[in-house]
Amino acid sequence: MNKVPLIELETRMKRFRNQMDVSNPQWEIVVIFSNINLYYFTGTMQDGMLIIPRNEDATFWVRRSYERALDESLFENIKHMNSFRDAAKSMNEFPNTVYLETEVVPLALYKRFQKHFPFKTFKPVDIHIAAIRAVKSEYELSLMRKSGKIHQYVLEEIAPNLLHEGISEADLAAELFKILIEEGHHGVTRFGMFDTEIVVGHVGFGESSIYPTYFDGASGNYGLSPAVPVFGSRKRKLKKDDLVFIDIGCGVDGYNTDKTMTYMFGHELPQYAIDAHNKCVEIQNEVAEMLKPGAIPSKIYNTIMNNLDEEFLENFMGFGERKVKFLGHGIGLLIDELPVIAQGFNEPLQEGMVFAVEPKKGIKGIGMVGIENTFIVTPKGGECITGNSKGLIPVF
Structure with a gap:
């Protein structure tokens, strides 16, 4: 124990x-x-x-x-x-x-x-x-680093090998959950949002990842049923040319990390979708560079948002009218902790805070591109603890 x-x-x-x-x-x-x-x-x-x-x-x-x-x-x-x-x-x-x-x-x-x-x-x-x-001790950070290594291994090395034509979203989510548990995941993904239930996260193929959801996040999900609008659909099966979107939590001894990865199954996406994804990766890296003690979350948010053109802002951090107004969130014992990289959060960052940074963009007929990783605030900027893959991994 x-x-x-x-x-x-x-x-x-x-x-x-x-x-x-x-x-x-x-x-x-x-x-x-x-x-x-x-x-x-x-x-x-x-x-x-x-x-x-x-x-x-x-x-x-x-x-x-x-x-x-x-x-x-x-x-x-x-x-x-x-x-x-x-x-x-x-x-x-x-x-x-x-x-x-x-x-x-x-x-x-x-x-x-x-x-x-x-x-x-x-x-x-x-x-x-x-x-x-919000400010984690070395003990807490050590647990989050362990979680981050599990997260990286499962989503960057294992997940691509699980993708095959005909697998359902629900079956893929179940396989990922089983492997996470085997690797040391504590088995629950806890949120602070009122009455929010998530099993492991969101797994979506193609348009499923931009389907409306009650969950306060950029992505969507068909879910198992109207009674359980999370996890993944039993009916939506993977087919060639699908974008695969996986946004799941992991944790060790109570402490969580958050990570999103995307995969191109069977064929490359159109270049405009690849370009949108790469822009999200650039935004993640820009935010990470600013995650230093003394930085103001609202200023980080405004710096990024004010430098994005109108075309890119359309469906950025969501799809249609369903967009969230943040770029990242604190994380620890809960997936969603304070502070948030958003308007209204004006207290300076402190060393040892941890953020999940998640720039994403919905694309009609394709799904949600983008990325998410977990970063520790350090004097040198955000230290990524969930891997350095840029996502959009080809699985042909």
Whole structure:
């Protein structure tokens, strides 16, 4: 069992407390419920809550499984509770204002919690946790580098050999998932977007990759059915002259990387499509060069977008009216983390932040061209950890 080191947990808690002291000098208590943040601070993902008082040690109250929490976690203060009532009895007083994860705590849970902890109001803590999670430690980066190597191997070396006429999108996605697991992928692709479900990612042949989808990304996907509009279609089979689009996640011990690769099956694409793809690769590399400490995400976004002509901007980062307004996103315990390379993100980058950079362009009758790789912010620019292939690999 690979446990999160105690020094790692202690450093995260110290950084969080410092962040709260600076941003909210009057804070008194934070309560965390979400699995991802519980794992970040305690090293285990159990049903419970983490109470962080300003002037006392934090306590992880676990409903289920207390035994597993003790087995998995090096966090030093884990206690068992059958309900919130048990935890409430341990506290002599409770402040009027509680900081909560307002992005993920449902109203019913909030009301159950307030029944036993009679505070008067709440404030959001989400952005403050996101700020410290955005800067990865060497421990975290080591896991992401492992994920990146798996990603590179599977998509650059293995995937081309899986392509054959007649295979369905769903079967290809299943084969890729199986191989990823065999290579060390932790088996789940987690998103922070509300109510978003992704199995492994998007696998699309030809026009499937620009079909409308509920997913907040540039590409599309027919999916398995209207009830499961992700993964890939059982009916769409690979045929000669297809563009194959694969945008999938990978992860090791909770930490994800993101990568997109494209393949020309049976025949080269028209030159205008190849040119559009190569332009996306150029954009990726330009963004990567700017991923240095002190750079402003919104300025990176504007620098790129303001230098693209109207013809290229048509169907860039999507297709038709379905276009996203970013060039990349933070990544770590979730595929979609802060900050984002987009308008409105004006805080300087810090060394150790990690971004998935994904310039893509939809082409009518062909599909989605473009690329995506994962980069670490360094003084020399973005360090790619998912491979250097330019994509659009010929498979003839």
